[in-house]
Amino acid sequence: MVWTWRYEQGDGTVVTPAGGVEEFSSQGDAESWIGEEWKQLAADGVDRVVLLEDGREIYPMSLHEA
Template sequence: MSWTWSAEPDDGSVDLAGLGLDQQFPSQGEAESWLGEFYPGLMDAGVRAVSLFEADRKVYGPMPLEPEIT
């Protein structure tokens, strides 16, 4: 199975080309590690939340990329 990230909502307001969201990962852990490294660039590009998919099944999300303020 492949694991992928998707911008949520993908309403076309953010140019997703070149952000890496088209990558496929062999495991959930590798997908989550990638996000941990690259989420600042996604936020800079205007992505506010992502969802994780295993093939066509949504595993979780949308998950905000901005830190929670407590």
């Protein structure tokens, strides 16, 4: 299984961050990575991310603080 994040703007447009798309071997690794990187992604214009497992949507998450 490959875990990735899809990066989106507020209108749903998919964007590719400057660092490209990271691939992870587990959900935990993907979630730990986003926990460290979300502020930079938000600063780069990403509004929301969607966790994908082998291309299948698992869950979306906003990068804006509540």
